Amino acid sequence: xxxxxxxxxxxxxxxxxxxxxxxxxxxxxxxxxYSFNASASITIWEGFxxxxxxxxxxxxxxxxxxxxxxxxxxxAITAATSASIIATLxxxxxxxxxxxxxxxxxxxxxxxxxMVPEIVTAVATLIFFNALAFERGILTILLAHIAFCIPFxxxxxxxxxxxxxxxxxxxxxxxxxxKRMAFTRILMPLxxxxxxxxxxxxxxxxxxxxxxxxxxxxxxVETLPTAIFGAVKQGIKPNIMAISTLLLLVSxxxxxxxxxxxxxxxxx
Amino acid sequence: MPQDREIxxxxxxxxxxxxxFAALKRISLTIRDNEFFTLLGPSGCGKTxxxxxxxxxxxxxxxxxxxxxxxxxxxxxxxxxxNTVFQNYALFPHMNVLENVGFGLEMLGKSKAEARARxxxxxxxxxxxxxxxxxxxxxxxxxxxxxxxxxxxxxxPRVLLLDExxxxxxLKLRKSMQVELKHLQRETGITFIFVTHDQxxxxxxxxxIAVMSEGELQQLGEAxxxxxxxxxxxxxxxxxxxxxxxxxxxKVSGGRAQCHLGGGHSLTCDAVDxxxxxxxxxxxxxxxxxxxxxxxxxxxxxxxxxxxxxxIGTDIATIVDLEDGPQFTVRSSNSTRGNARVFEPGQNVxxxxxxxAARLLAD
Ligand SMILES: Nc1ncnc2c1ncn2[C@@H]1O[C@H](COP(=O)(O)OP(=O)(O)OP(=O)(O)O)[C@@H](O)[C@H]1O
Ligand SMILES: [Mg+2]
Numbered sequence: 001x002x003x004x005x006x007x008x009x010x011x012x013x014x015x016x017x018x019x020x021x022x023x024x025x026x027x028x029x030x031x032x033x034y035s036f037n038a039s040a041s042i043t044i045w046e047g048f049x050x051x052x053x054x055x056x057x058x059x060x061x062x063x064x065x066x067x068x069x070x071x072x073x074x075x076a077i078t079a080a081t082s083a084s085i086i087a088t089l090x091x092x093x094x095x096x097x098x099x100x101x102x103x104x105x106x107x108x109x110x111x112x113x114x115m116v117p118e119i120v121t122a123v124a125t126l127i128f129f130n131a132l133a134f135e136r137g138i139l140t141i142l143l144a145h146i147a148f149c150i151p152f153x154x155x156x157x158x159x160x161x162x163x164x165x166x167x168x169x170x171x172x173x174x175x176x177x178x179k180r181m182a183f184t185r186i187l188m189p190l191x192x193x194x195x196x197x198x199x200x201x202x203x204x205x206x207x208x209x210x211x212x213x214x215x216x217x218x219x220x221v222e223t224l225p226t227a228i229f230g231a232v233k234q235g236i237k238p239n240i241m242a243i244s245t246l247l248l249l250v251s252x253x254x255x256x257x258x259x260x261x262x263x264x265x266x267x268x
Numbered sequence: 269m270p271q272d273r274e275i276x277x278x279x280x281x282x283x284x285x286x287x288x289f290a291a292l293k294r295i296s297l298t299i300r301d302n303e304f305f306t307l308l309g310p311s312g313c314g315k316t317x318x319x320x321x322x323x324x325x326x327x328x329x330x331x332x333x334x335x336x337x338x339x340x341x342x343x344x345x346x347x348x349x350x351n352t353v354f355q356n357y358a359l360f361p362h363m364n365v366l367e368n369v370g371f372g373l374e375m376l377g378k379s380k381a382e383a384r385a386r387x388x389x390x391x392x393x394x395x396x397x398x399x400x401x402x403x404x405x406x407x408x409x410x411x412x413x414x415x416x417x418x419x420x421x422x423x424x425p426r427v428l429l430l431d432e433x434x435x436x437x438x439l440k441l442r443k444s445m446q447v448e449l450k451h452l453q454r455e456t457g458i459t460f461i462f463v464t465h466d467q468x469x470x471x472x473x474x475x476x477i478a479v480m481s482e483g484e485l486q487q488l489g490e491a492x493x494x495x496x497x498x499x500x501x502x503x504x505x506x507x508x509x510x511x512x513x514x515x516x517x518x519k520v521s522g523g524r525a526q527c528h529l530g531g532g533h534s535l536t537c538d539a540v541d542x543x544x545x546x547x548x549x550x551x552x553x554x555x556x557x558x559x560x561x562x563x564x565x566x567x568x569x570x571x572x573x574x575x576x577x578x579x580i581g582t583d584i585a586t587i588v589d590l591e592d593g594p595q596f597t598v599r600s601s602n603s604t605r606g607n608a609r610v611f612e613p614g615q616n617v618x619x620x621x622x623x624x625a626a627r628l629l630a631d
Contacts, residue, residue, distance in 0.1 A: 170325055171358040173345040175372035175423065185371075189362045 028248065035241035042236050052242040061231070065243060068227035072207055075142050075223060080202035083149035084157070084195055090150070091158040092183070096169070107158075113151045121148060122215040129216060136218035144216045145206045152205050153198035160194025161187075193261055200258045204251055274301040274336070276427055276459040277322060281331035284317050284483075291317045293483040294331070299427075299461060300476075301336075304453050306462045308470040309480035310506065315463045316355070318480075319429050322461070323352050336426065346375070351420035355431040357412050359404035365415050366391065366400040372423035390422035391415075393452065410441045421452070427459045434469065446473055467507045471495060479503050500630050504552040511553040513594050515628075519545055525628060527551065531593030533570045537626035550629040555599040557625035560586060560609050560617045569618040572596065574611045584610050588619055 007013060035053070039046035056065055087110075094106050113121065125144045134140055168190065172182035188195075210225040217226060224247065231240055277299040284292040292314045299305045307315045320326040322333060324345035333340045340348065351372065359368050370387035374380070391397050394414040404412055413433055420428055430449075434442045450473050453460045464470050470477050471491045479486040479494060479502075487499045498504035505512055515527040518534065525539040529551075543549055563571060572590040584606065586598045596619055600606035611617050 165356075165358070167354055167356060167358040168360060170345070171352070171354060171360070172371070172375075174323055174325075174350075174352045175419070176346045176375035177371075178344075178346055181375060186360060 031241050032245045032248065034238060035245040037238055037241075040238060042238055042241070052238040053246075055239045056242050056246070059239065061239070064222070065224070065227060068222040068224045071138060071141075071221065072223040072225070075138070075145055076203045076206040078142055079145035079149050079206040080153070080199045082146045083153040083202045084199040086146075086150050087153035087157045087198055088191065088195055090154060091161045092187070095158060095161050096166070096187070110154050111151050113148060114155075118148075118211045122212040125212060126215045136216055136221075138218075138221050140216045140218070141213055141221070141223065144212050145209065148209070148212060149202035149206055153202040156197035156201060157191065157194045160191050160197075164190050196261050197258050200254045204254055207250070208247070275299070275334075276301045276303065276336060277461070278334040278337075279318070279322075279331070280334070282318070282321065282328050282333060283330035284314070284321060284326065285329045291483055292321075295480075295483075295485050296331075297478055297485060297488055299459060301459055302457050304450065304460045304462065304473060304475045306464060306470045306474035306477045307480060308464055308467060308477050308506075309486075310465055312482075313480045314483045315465075315480060316431055319352070319431055319461065319463055322427070323350055323429055324348050349426040350429060351423060351425040351427075352429040353413075353416045353420045353431065353433045355433070355435065357404075357416040359412055359415055359419070361404055364401050364403055365396065365407070368404065368415060369419045369422050372419065376423055387418075387422050390418040393421065393455075394418045394448075409436050410445070413437065413445070417449075417452070421456065421458070424456075425458060427461060430460060430462045432463050432465070434464070435466075442469075449473065471507070479506065481506070497627070498552060498629065501550045501552075504550075504627070504629055509555055509597065509599075511555060511558075511594075511596050513551055513553075514548055515551045517543055517545055517547045517549060517628075527628075529590075529593060531590055533590055533593050535568070535570070535621070535626060537628060538624065540628045540630060542630070543628055552627045552629055553596070553621065553625055555585065555597045556583070556601075557622045558596065558598040559600060559620050559622075560588070560598055560611055561620055562611075563616045563618050566618065566620070569620040570596075571616070571618055574613050574615045574617055576613055577610060586610060588617060590619070 034042060034045070036048050036050065037045055038049035038051060056062060090106075090110055094103060094110070125147070129136060129140050164187065168186050169182045172186045173179070177185060208225060209223075210229060213223050214226050214229070217223070222230065224243065228240055228243060231237070275298050279295055279297050279299075282292055282295045283290065295314075295318065307318060309315055317326060321328055322335075322340075324340065324343060324347075327342075335348065335350070360371065363371070366384065366387050369390050370383040373383035373386055378386070388397065388400070391400055394417055396411060396414055396418065399407060399411060399415075404415065407415065413436070417433070433449075434445050437445060446469060449460070449462075462470075462473065471494075474491055476488065476490055477494050478488045481502050487494055487503045489497075494503060495507055498507060501512065504510050513529055515529045517525050517527050519526040520539050520543060523539055524536055525543060526534060526536050527549075528534040537551070560574075561569065570590050570593070572588040572593070574586055575589050575595070576587045578585040578587070580599075580602075582602055583599045584602050586600070588596045588598060590596060598619060600609045
């Protein structure tokens with residue numbers, strides 16, 4: 001119910017809200033709607049059709065996109081898994097090993113990459129691989145993705161761990177659980193919602209990364225974002241919109257999953 | 269209580285420092301096997317710290333703790349045959365009640381079937397069998413408390429540590445849990461170390477009580493001993509209600525001391541070691557060991573005026589101003605006999621004391 005000083009009663013509130021929503025979502029809506037366009041034009045609506053989706057899966061470029069999608073998927077899964085494991089261990093070390101020197105510094109160092117401009121990270125990663133004479137290819141992409149996914153996975157994981165009182169692990173150890181058993185039987189299950197959120201966040205970040213991937217990928221190796229970018233350089237075809245819409249769908253599903261898990265967790 | 273019973277826990281000159289702050293200042297005490305032992309003291313006196321040192325969550329800065337003759341030293345918590353009922357229960361939220369209770373047994377390497385069976389027995393002991401498959405969050409505070417108790421008892425530890433387990437419960441539940449706990453202790457024969465800051469709880473439940481304050485042991489003894497023969501001002505004041513006042517000793521002879529208090533009132537009581545004529549010492553007078561009578565005062569009683577009577581339920585307290593002297597609180601039971609000794613505010617009365625009611629305190 002609107003209270004006397006409810007924000008919703010200020011003049012222009014509705015208009016500003018709508019404007020923000022339009023700016024946020026109109027481009028996405030346009031892409032999603034025009035991916036169902038029967039015409040080959042990207043601006044003129046000629047009726048509903050699934051032809052561009054068919055084109056993505058069976059058309060002349062389908063092999064290229066399938067390879068790119070496969071690469072993206074494998075990299076995202078592997079990077080998100082590795083990053084979640086590393087982030088979980090890092091959070092355990094930082095939050096559960098008592099006070100140690102440089103503890104605050106460690107926390108800062110883990111999250112700092114979030115604030116570094118991505119292009120800087122991209123250049124640095126490229127130089128790093130060159131210095132090691134690492135041949136660029138899918139492995140370099142994977143390593144780079146694991147690295148930049150760690151801070152993203154770390155955020156929800158450490159937030160969750162901070163909310164778990166130390167007394168649970170102490171109770172476990174009091175009941176004859178070794179440190180390791182207390183970790184696997186008590187801490188891990190309690191952290192699971194955080195780990196899942198961290199994994200999903202890392203997965204989406206990896207799936208959608210363009211700048212770093214473009215720097216460290218070898219010739220001929222494409223992920224979906226780089227493949228789309230390559231195609232767009234030759235002009236936007238409606239099949240790009242179909243791919244984009246599919247990617248959007250994957251993201252929405254992942255976010256919804258994360259939200260559902262979070263909600264279930266709150267109820268218990 | 270037999271004195272030759274095996275010693276369960278022996279704390280020898282234990283010191284605990286956090287940085288420069290000493291939470292425990294050289295504590296020594298022994299806890300006997302099969303004893304209901306209580307650590308009693310105000311908030312921050314170091315009760316939890318001592319308990320955590322016994323459980324193994326806190327290392328001992330100086331000194332040592334022995335468990336059935338064995339030095340605990342650096343033994344990790346999971347190797348100590350000691351279980352804890354935590355103040356906030358710390359039930360595992362992702363496991364149901366039965367899994368919680370069976371956890372310790374499982375960690376001890378018992379088979380799943382045996383763990384389940386014995387967890388079931390422990391649940392029966394606290395009358396919660398019907399809640400076995402519930403999650404802790406679906407239980408009331410009192411039920412959670414009993415699950416925590418069953419969980420700590422199920423592995424049959426040699427010593428059970430209880431850190432203010434009843435503080436979150438309402439008075440009625442608390443009273444019935446006190447009885448139940450005492451009963452469980454007798455039934456299982458496990459040594460209980462119970463922490464509380466509630467003196468009444470300590471008095472009703474314990475075989476022996478250690479009174480602590482500011483990291484130091486003030487007195488150790490059975491309930492009656494601590495209540496009736498407090499060693500110092502802190503113990504007298506902390507345990508029960510008392511009239512605490514400073515008196516001047518006039519004469520000591522034959523184990524009796526004659527003293528006077530403000531207003532020139534004089535009285536005689538048992539002397540304590542080291543008290544000489546001329547000393548100013550504290551005296552404790554339990555209100556229930558005093559009684560009022562109409563004036564004129566008999567010899568040995570103290571004349572005064574009733575200021576106020578307070579209805580407590582079981583008792584009636586009367587506050588009396590001594591002539592030019594301190595204030596006294598006198599308690600009489602709310603019974604026909606007790607009520608005959610209650611007077612109206614403004615009435616002149618005499619405060620009488622039973623023999624041995626007045627105690628001089630070392631400090
Ligand atoms: N980790 C710590 N670091 C520094 N000081 C501590 C720490 N733990 C406890 N203390 C201090 O040690 C003293 C004793 O604490 P303890 O928890 O043993 O008190 P307590 O008797 O259990 O009190 P309460 O009845 O409030 O639970 C307190 O002054 C407390 O501030
Ligand atoms: Mg405490």
